[in-house]
Amino acid sequence: MNGNIKAYYPFEIKKLDKEEYAEVFKHFNGDTGTIEDFIRVGPKGYWFISGFAEEAPKIYNMELRPDDVWVISYPKSGTTWMQELVWQVANDFDYAKAELIPLMQRFPFLEFALFFNGEKAQTVLGRNEKDKAFLDAMSKSFDQVSSMPSPRFIKSHLPLSLLPPALLDSCRVVHVARDPRDVAVSYYHHYHFFGYMGYTGNFKHFWNLFIENKLDWTPYFENVKESWRMRDHPNMLFLFYEDALRDLPSTVKRVAAFLGKAVTEEQVSRLCDHLAFDNFKKNKSVNFEAIKEISVVNKDGSFIRKGKAGDWRGYFDEEMMQQAQRWMEHNLRDTDLRFPTVE
Ligand code: A3P
Numbered sequence: 001m002n003g004n005i006k007a008y009y010p011f012e013i014k015k016l017d018k019e020e021y022a023e024v025f026k027h028f029n030g031d032t033g034t035i036e037d038f039i040r041v042g043p044k045g046y047w048f049i050s051g052f053a054e055e056a057p058k059i060y061n062m063e064l065r066p067d068d069v070w071v072i073s074y075p076k077s078g079t080t081w082m083q084e085l086v087w088q089v090a091n092d093f094d095y096a097k098a099e100l101i102p103l104m105q106r107f108p109f110l111e112f113a114l115f116f117n118g119e120k121a122q123t124v125l126g127r128n129e130k131d132k133a134f135l136d137a138m139s140k141s142f143d144q145v146s147s148m149p150s151p152r153f154i155k156s157h158l159p160l161s162l163l164p165p166a167l168l169d170s171c172r173v174v175h176v177a178r179d180p181r182d183v184a185v186s187y188y189h190h191y192h193f194f195g196y197m198g199y200t201g202n203f204k205h206f207w208n209l210f211i212e213n214k215l216d217w218t219p220y221f222e223n224v225k226e227s228w229r230m231r232d233h234p235n236m237l238f239l240f241y242e243d244a245l246r247d248l249p250s251t252v253k254r255v256a257a258f259l260g261k262a263v264t265e266e267q268v269s270r271l272c273d274h275l276a277f278d279n280f281k282k283n284k285s286v287n288f289e290a291i292k293e294i295s296v297v298n299k300d301g302s303f304i305r306k307g308k309a310g311d312w313r314g315y316f317d318e319e320m321m322q323q324a325q326r327w328m329e330h331n332l333r334d335t336d337l338r339f340p341t342v343e
Pocket of ligand 1: 073074075076077078079080081182185186187189275276277278280281303304305306307308311
């Protein structure tokens with residue numbers, strides 16, 4: 001693309017007024033957080049750290065390849081788990097390669113650079129050589145995806161509307177969705193794990209930010225419903241985290257059928273073992289433990305944390321449960337999307 005021509009981008013990118021959002025900013029530590037300013041994008045007002053402004057047009061206009069395989073989701077919906085599942089099925093169960101090359105390289109996170117654009121990230125993460133190397137690599141996530149050999153495996157948390165318009169007609173896309181109450185709990189822990197997010201509030205406040213659409217990639221329901229609406233498209237496979245927890249072999253078989261791969265019971269069984277929570281948590285290629293070397297990641301947390309459905313019950317008081325009920329009913333009134341419950 002000619003550097004002088006501004007890439008076409010159909011959506012308005014609005015910088016948020018700090019005064020108006022003072023309540024949100026109060027709970028982010030400006031000294032260590034890269035979360036210093038935010039934007040809302042497009043008619044649904046998707047919320048991002050301002051670093052997304054630089055990535056948005058590049059991503060919207062990116063070149064697609066027919067053999068690309070995408071995993072998309074709202075954050076904390078079991079994306080990493082699905083990425084490994086999809087990659088293994090698509091690569092004929094190449095466990096040796098998977099052990100050698102971290103998932104982050106085999107299946108890069110398209111818009112990851114949004115956290116690392118701008119001066120603030122340089123100050124926060126520019127502290128030692130390891131930080132700098134990480135910052136350097138991650139701030140090039142778009143180029144990393146663009147220059148990957150085919151077939152590419154691409155992770156994104158963006159809703160379909162912010163991805164290239166021809167995506168579904170060109171490539172295969174797996175969307176994984178999870179009960180938003182568990183997503184919120186998982187996300188809260190994620191914000192603590194990644195200390196550079198700078199969140200200092202409690203879970204109740206975090207939950208309110210989540211349902212008021214004041215956290216990255218919110219509004220949650222708009223993101224999920226955009227994919228749900230396209231679930232019958234031949235290039236879309238819509239999966240639930242809860243279904244995978246309850247019956248992983250069926251999920252593996254659905255993915256295999258979607259990717260046109262014949263699999264044996266033995267292969268399915270071995271993959272399920274590879275993906276089982278306790279094994280996954282120990283697996284250095286997928287568990288993000290290496291990221292703890294970065295100075296602003298908490299050493300006592302972990303990315304592969306608990307892996308349960310319904311864990312939210314331990315975090316919600318009566319008021320929050322009712323609020324969640326109302327919020328979910330309101331957002332599900334115009335759709336037949338329903339989350340499978342696992343007790
Ligand atoms: P919890 O924080 O609730 O444990 P993402 O990859 O989208 O960020 O999702 C992370 C969530 O998926 C975390 O949820 C994590 O523990 C869970 N997860 C990761 N691997 C898993 C596995 N093998 N089995 C079940 N859950 C898993």
